[in-house]
Amino acid sequence: MKQMKQLLVIFCLTMVLAACGSSETVSSTTAENNAPTAPSPSTEPAGDAANGEALFGQSCIACHGEGGVGIEGLGKNMTTSEFIRGMNDDEFLAFVKTGRPVGDPANTTGIDMPPKGGNPALTDAQLLDIIAYIRTLQE
Ligand code: HEC
Numbered sequence: 001m002k003q004m005k006q007l008l009v010i011f012c013l014t015m016v017l018a019a020c021g022s023s024e025t026v027s028s029t030t031a032e033n034n035a036p037t038a039p040s041p042s043t044e045p046a047g048d049a050a051n052g053e054a055l056f057g058q059s060c061i062a063c064h065g066e067g068g069v070g071i072e073g074l075g076k077n078m079t080t081s082e083f084i085r086g087m088n089d090d091e092f093l094a095f096v097k098t099g100r101p102v103g104d105p106a107n108t109t110g111i112d113m114p115p116k117g118g119n120p121a122l123t124d125a126q127l128l129d130i131i132a133y134i135r136t137l138q139e
Contacts, residue, residue, distance in 0.1 A: 046089050047125070052133030055126050059119040068137040076109065079139050092131045093124060
């Protein structure tokens with residue numbers, strides 16, 4: 001009798017699994033199932049921070065220092081920057097591509113922030129990686 005019960009349980013489980021399997025195939029045509037399987041949250045930065053760290057080391061660190069803490073007389077501290085905090089990725093990208101020359105009324109140090117940190121070879125994708133990295137430095 002005990003064996004019968006076990007068999008029944010196994011049978012039921014099999015049916016449930018089969019039902020799940022088939023309902024999946026059926027509903028895969030519905031709009032719900034056509035949604036991306038792993039939606040990335042909108043708060044997630046677009047770039048790759050690990051790659052950005054390497055690029056930051058090549059193009060920004062000379063003025064902004066290790067960990068973006070800034071270097072007196074060269075580049076500003078990024079870790080506490082309200083300006084950076086207030087920008088979305090698009091605005092940040094546009095800023096880095098333009099820079100902030102001494103002649104810009106927004107310039108606070110009397111030192112040039114060169115477009116792309118003076119490295120015109122940097123692509124938008126690479127700059128977004130750098131931006132993702134800089135966001136990890138923010139306090
Ligand atoms: C040649 C030195 C130099 C390099 C290289 C450089 N910067 Fe800058 N950056 C500056 C200076 C100077 C400022 C401050 C300008 C000012 O007075 O407002 C600045 C400001 C900034 C700001 C604005 C910070 C704030 O709070 O206002 C951002 C963002 C920034 N830099 C990003 C970058 C990124 C990203 C890179 C690398 C791609 C980079 N910088 C490379 C010199 C540099």
